[in-house]
Amino acid sequence: MNRHLISAADLSRDDALLILDTADELAQVADRPIRKLPTLRGRTVVNLFYEDSTRTRISFEAAAKRLSADVINFSAKGSSVAKGESLKDTALTLEAMGADAVVIRHSASGAPHRLAGWVRGSVVNAGDGQHEHPTQALLDAFTMRRRLGRLDGLRVTIVGDVLHSRVARSNVLLLRTLGAEVTLVAPPTLLPVAVGSWPCDSGYDLDAALPKTDVVMMLRVQAERMNAAYFPTVREYSRRYGLDDRRLALLPEHAIVMHPGPMNRGVEIAADVADSPRSTIVEQVANGVSIRMAVLYLLLGGAEAAR
């Protein structure tokens, strides 16, 4: 495995499967009375969050703590961009504090890439701008494999704002590596102009895609898109691309519904769909901790330590 996890494209098929298998083992820790392993004792993990994301930060924090790492939360929201300390100076500070891993969330695409050039520790991308969110893709794949038993040949339909979605980018790359077939469905305004060069299919018609779908993943519609002419109104978006009861019925019986959260209930997903037994949304959150434990464990040499 690479020293950093910045893009899902950094992972070979073997790397990805090793992470999923490790997460499977580590998930059992959560069922023990003492949910803690001594593996990363004495190692320091910094959560460097330039964007609000309580759920992702907590997930990484829980993962690091369950592995007994020291965790420093560095909330730098609004302090870097345009004013205040530069990302480079923050990186040098973290370096001086002896961070073994830096988990970074940033509104600028490529920020983890830049950071990796300035620190010696491992950099884990916890979401950068509109670029990638590789641990989200890993936890999604993990969830699919647990629910449906396989990834090879699985038909995954990702619906919504692909253009601005780091979740979609990482999922397309990782699922391709793992042998799944991905189809993107969105209004044409929310697909990248060169989506034809991506390793997946794409289309505009959700109803046509659903019967051929094992996993449907609904993406969040960001509030700022609603006023930028990407679609006429939220109601029209919801009618054409929202997952409601009627559309749920178009799916094969075994198919599952995923959402990376946070959801806009009533926009991209109806409340009763979100709460249905076919929805994996709560599981995804729990699986996120296991996946992040596996990533930190493997990046910080836990594999060697355990041998």
Place this chain on the structure above:
Amino acid sequence: MSESAWLIKSASPAGGPATDLLLRDGQIADMGALGAADGARVIDAAGLIALPGLVDLHTHLREPGREDAETVETGTAAAALGGFTAVHAMANTEPAADTAGVVEQIWRLGVRAGYCDVRPVGAVTAGLAGSQLAELGAMADSRARVRVYSDDGRCVSDAVLMRRALEYVKAFDGVIAQHAQEPRLTDGAQMNEGEVSGRLGLTGWPAVAEEAIIARDCLLAAHVDSALHICHVSTAGSVEIIRWAKSKGWRVTAEVTPHHLLLTDELAETYDPVYKVNPPLRTKADVAALRAALADGTIDCVATDHAPHSVEDKETEWQVAAFGMTGLETALRVVQAAMVDTGLLDWAGVADRMSVRPAAIGRLTGQGAPLHGRPLQPGSPANLVLYDPAARSVVSPAAHASRSRNTPFARMELPGSVQATFLRGEPVVLGGKLVASDGQAASDSQLAARERQSQRGQPAGPEPVR
């Protein structure tokens, strides 16, 4: 004014047969097989190409306002090292070059530095704000004799304002140099919109944002029969529109930067903002179209868009970083790599695209302006560069005279080496090194003489009768 004379032995003018050139009194006094001349110092230029001094239509010297990134002195030193004898200083300084006072100050700073002629570009609109015309006539009538106007860095996107500007400058043979960028289509844009931007999650900058403005402005220039110059053309589509406009006989000229002739958007994969530039690096197909257009003359000239930035403005996240790259010290070498070594352009073509045509577009052809872009022949002002096309070396930003280090060609091996640059018969670069300028030490009378020279293009003589 020094009385020195220089005898350049066996240089190859624009790649032609080797000959000697005698420079005296600021002019090329003689050419041919020349014997030793009285008091003339001799330069052995065997194997070197002699070109008329290069003219850059698009330079950011940053002074006044951002002297941490560049000053007129460091920028013109960089220009001289790149073989330029005249540069057009863009107007987006702080304050903007939108009044006679500011353009005269910039012009005078250039005279004082003494490395090359500085021709200030005037802002089209007051404060580059895009709402009302700057005093274009006052800048034209000033000692800086502005003829090129641009809001470069920003597009004059208001069609009415653009039309008025094009019309107004006809009174003094001015030209509007447009930075073609439709603002709404490029809101938040970071790099060329295409396969790479989609993959990297960087907001795309569609080719149409450039092409739509170029098409509109060609039509406006035709409608009012005025001169339009298009800055830094970067797309294959733009080339097609310009070719069409020229086929109609409209007064449209265009420039391309060295970086758009050599680099592509794939470099953004590094997320290193040294590759962040406006307009953005485009695709291989665009590069091929730009090279072909420069070769066939559809694009008139190369202009550097030398855009120095401080380290802190570039050592950041891509999205936060400033747009722009330096280019003066690498321009000729990049053009050799992209155009000459590929067989697309010969050295006579390089002289045309980097000196003759930009001088004509910048109105450096007499009538009070210093003369540039003249063929190397007896009687021409001795503005010339000696260039070794056989040299090869790795670009080292630390060795540059520019105050800034944001060259995208760092660590790249490029052909060629500027060996000497002469401004009106005086060497400003010799042996590839800057000749110490006496700028700050010059006496008031010497400066006054130089100011006259820089206005007329002739060596200083007695004060002319006015």
